[in-house]
Amino acid sequence: MRVEIKFGGLGGQGIITAGYITAKAAALHDEKESVFTQDYSAEARGGASTSEVVISDKMINYPQVLHADYLVVMSQSAYNDYLHKLKKGGVLIIEEDLVKLDERAKDFKIYKIPATRFAEEIGNPIVANIVMLGFFVAITGVVSKEAMWKSIEERIPKRFLEMNQKAFLKGYEYGMEIVKKEKK
Numbered sequence: 001m002r003v004e005i006k007f008g009g010l011g012g013q014g015i016i017t018a019g020y021i022t023a024k025a026a027a028l029h030d031e032k033e034s035v036f037t038q039d040y041s042a043e044a045r046g047g048a049s050t051s052e053v054v055i056s057d058k059m060i061n062y063p064q065v066l067h068a069d070y071l072v073v074m075s076q077s078a079y080n081d082y083l084h085k086l087k088k089g090g091v092l093i094i095e096e097d098l099v100k101l102d103e104r105a106k107d108f109k110i111y112k113i114p115a116t117r118f119a120e121e122i123g124n125p126i127v128a129n130i131v132m133l134g135f136f137v138a139i140t141g142v143v144s145k146e147a148m149w150k151s152i153e154e155r156i157p158k159r160f161l162e163m164n165q166k167a168f169l170k171g172y173e174y175g176m177e178i179v180k181k182e183k184k
Contacts, residue, residue: 003142004065005053006085008078009095010046014129015074019051021133021151022143026055029147035063048077055142070140071108072132073099074115093136095128111139111178118170127167130156134168138175145172 005022009015016038023036035054041047052065067087073079074095086092088107096112113135119128130152137148149168156164 002054002056002058002060003070004068005055005070005072005142006050006065006068006082007052007072007074008048008050008082009074009129010077011040011049012046012126013049013074014126015049015078016040016051017155018072018129018133019053021148021155022136023053023055024155025143025147025151026053029150030144032057033060035060037063048081050078050082070136070142072136074128074132076100091140093132093139095132111135111175113171113174115171118174119167122166122170123163127164130164130167131171134171134173135175136171138172138179 007015007018019036019038023034026032026034033056036051038051040049054060054063054065065085068085068090069087070091071082071086072093076099079099083104086108090108092105092108093111095115097114097116115128115131116125118131119125133148137143137145152164152168153161
């Protein structure tokens, strides 16, 4: 099993952190092989930002995402720039308040979450990436909830941990509601 995930957004949205936490969760806590790569523009905030994670049960010979199984986007520019990387029938997860879909999205399974709005309700829009991670775990099951939780605990500074845990749970619970509706 090889799973390819691409996260895309803008600098300052925590796209690199989301990829790092996901890869670490898979490797250290779910005991799978994982590779994490990142790319970002020169601007500290507002420029393009992307991270890729490849997860496998076997050794990973090629670390790049060629045809993503999952594309998680938090900006319109990321949607526009990276949709072609998502394989036909793949899962597209979007920040619904920031991304508008077009006719190209018809080839994918789409999940929407108002991650930034939820993050603002929690107290800081900066945790929208962690809301997205909770949602991603609930929708996909690619990484276990427990592994992602531990990885967040290890990555996030203690003074911000409680807010990030709330963000993760908000995204996870929202995702589980959708999963339950789909099973009916």
